[in-house]
């Protein structure tokens with residue numbers, strides 16, 4: 229197992245290749261195909277798809293029925309097949325082929341000197357500009373025919389090879405999880421495309437050989453179809469259209485290429501190119517496999533289609549690829565923040581939704597109870613600030629005065645002037661009811677009653693010292709809620725829950741309704757920025773919110789000595805940048821820790837590379853080495869397992885992100901006494917730290 233090998237990390241490299249077309253000149257087209265195929269091979273591509281009828285040219289009309297053309301096509305396929313012996317990828321090319329007494333519009337799947345399968349187009353457009361039924365036959369629904377033709381080649385003893393003719397899923401046996409299904413252009417435009425059945429039979433990558441002429445607006449239609457096909461079939465969909473050189477007698481061609489994976493665009497090629505273009509992307513086979521594992525309805529649907537009287541399942545056959553195992557890079561963008569999109573419009577939309585999910589969640593709870601007051605401990609930090617502006621909006625929407633929010637600042641031994649001032653200003657400007665209660669006398673009393681060394685003058689700031697303060701704050705807030713007929717609004721976020729960074733029970737883990745539990749820390753700052761930018765509150769509230777965004781994240785539980793930096797949360801539990809990254813891939817994707825580290829290195833190794841979310845401060849653009857990534861991931865895993873007990877007992881609160889919730893009722897169930905050992909061992913083994921080289925991956929795990 230090579231840590232930096234994409235094929236060992238569950239990816240497969242695919243290419244959508246558009247080439248210059250030479251209409252009715254199969255020999256020249258074969259050379260164009262081979263030129264691009266060599267490049268794909270050098271780049272470690274596993275599957276390369278070319279346009280529909282690229283061997284003959286698509287728009288050649290009645291020339292399709294000429295024997296010179298059809299003989300030339302077979303000779304060209306023979307040439308490609310022979311030359312493919314030295315090439316890595318499975319090549320899928322389009323050609324008109326005589327089978328029996330008719331002509332078929334086919335995809336020919338070629339690998340290492342053999343034709344793996346010939347898949348005929350099932351849906352022939354014969355409307356508007358298309359006239360395919362004039363030339364081509366619709367294949368019979370019964371599959372399983374074999375064809376024997378000289379261009380299929382022969383073995384060493386001269387025995388001729390035959391090939392499957394019909395819909396087929398091609399399993400790449402030594403790239404677990406890579407199974408290729410085929411659509412040919414119009415096949416994608418019908419309600420039940422062949423690719424849907426191929427996906428239900430196990431295909432994870434669908435290739436579409438297309439010769440869709442370009443008219444205004446059609447590229448967007450294709451994008452919609454490819455994107456939705458990939459999302460609905462849980463596949464990567466690799467689309468490739470004919471381009472430069474196709475006949476412009478009555479039409480024009482743009483050579484559009486794109487790769488979508490489960491609705492996400494991985495790569496897209498230049499349109500109207502002046503030569504061959506390879507659109508290359510690394511498909512995450514683990515993601516597809518994991519999604520089908522957890523979304524059981526996918527397989528249920530396959531059962532429905534496999535039932536008697538329904539479509540027969542698409543047959544599968546296997547090839548072996550022997551892909552490169554070294555470091556060939558990663559042809560895929562890995563976002564630094566899986567919970568936070570970089571695209572400004574998408575980020576704004578996500579923030580709008582997240583904020584409204586939180587606000588409407590609290591609104592419903594307040595209405596259901598019968599207009600209780602909302603009691604909040606406001607520290608001047610990010611979480612309680614956000615909870616406060618969620619509560620303020622909920623009160624506005626309920627038509628109740630903001631004074632029904634009872635905000636308390638509860639300074640302890642380490643509360644700084646800055647957070648306290650921010651908290652005070654924010655409450656004043658929002659117009660909520662506000663009071664300060666100093667918890668230090670009660671905390672002193674409790675520490676003395678406990679006979680804590682600090683009470684006897686020692687410099688001992690342990691967990692008990694911290695939790696006495698967090699606990700007393702909670703005690704005050706709950707009793708204030710009783711006293712004023714209110715409920716305590718919980719402020720803790722999703723990242724803190726993942727790490728167990730809260731005080732259990734009599735502490736900030738508990739509340740009557742927790743508005744932030746579904747929001748990761750890396751998202752909270754953007755939410756607050758969005759609240760300011762979208763003018764949810766007055767300009768003067770916005771000013772304080774921006775000042776709060778600038779404050780270092782600290783629990784303020786241990787006093788700062790002169791000349792020392794204040795207690796830093798991230799120094800204790802790791803950068804939230806990395807911890808949210810791990811959280812997403814563990815929770816939503818179920819990935820191995822080694823794969824998470826591999827992805828994190830691609831996302832975080834270089835602060836200059838790739839994009840950052842809009843508004844992300846330049847001075848906070850961090851980078852992390854693989855060593856740092858692994859160090860903090862280890863800590864994450866230990867804390868994530870050890871703190872499940874805090875999650876099994878969390879208060880109610882809405883799920884916000886599709887990436888996951890940690891509520892045992894919402895989206896995450898796990899034992900509160902499980903061990904992280906196996907997860908830690910997997911990480912150690914991969915990096916060769918301590919436990920020696922990693923065991924080779926078991927075969928067939930993905931099937």
Ligand SMILES: Nc1ncnc2c1ncn2[C@@H]1O[C@H](COP(=O)(O)OP(=O)(O)OC[C@H]2O[C@@H]([n+]3cccc(C(=O)O)c3)[C@H](O)[C@@H]2O)[C@@H](O)[C@H]1O
Nearest residue numbers: 691694695698728729730731732736782783797873900901
């Ligand atoms: N699986 C399990 N099932 C049942 N009980 C389990 C348990 N594992 C530990 N325990 C028990 O739980 C207790 C430990 O949990 P707990 O009392 O919560 O204490 P603990 O997790 O040790 O400490 C809380 C940490 O959160 C930090 N904190 C607190 C408050 C706010 C913030 C913030 O910045 O937002 C941070 C604080 O600085 C401290 O480091 C122990 O008594 C332990 O024996």
Ligand SMILES: Nc1ncnc2c1ncn2[C@@H]1O[C@H](COP(=O)(O)OP(=O)(O)OP(=O)(O)O)[C@@H](O)[C@H]1O
Nearest residue numbers: 605606607609610611612636637638639719736783
């Ligand atoms: N000085 C304080 N006054 C009032 N409430 C406080 C104070 N300190 C902490 N709290 C309450 O305890 C919660 C957790 O506190 P802490 O500051 O340790 O964590 P945090 O997650 O960084 O939250 P925040 O970003 O709101 O500070 C806060 O959200 C707040 O509700």
Ligand SMILES: NC(=O)CC[C@H](N)C(=O)O
Nearest residue numbers: 353413414417439440441
């Ligand atoms: N060649 C084809 O099958 C093209 C048909 C497709 N519906 C299109 O409009 O692009």
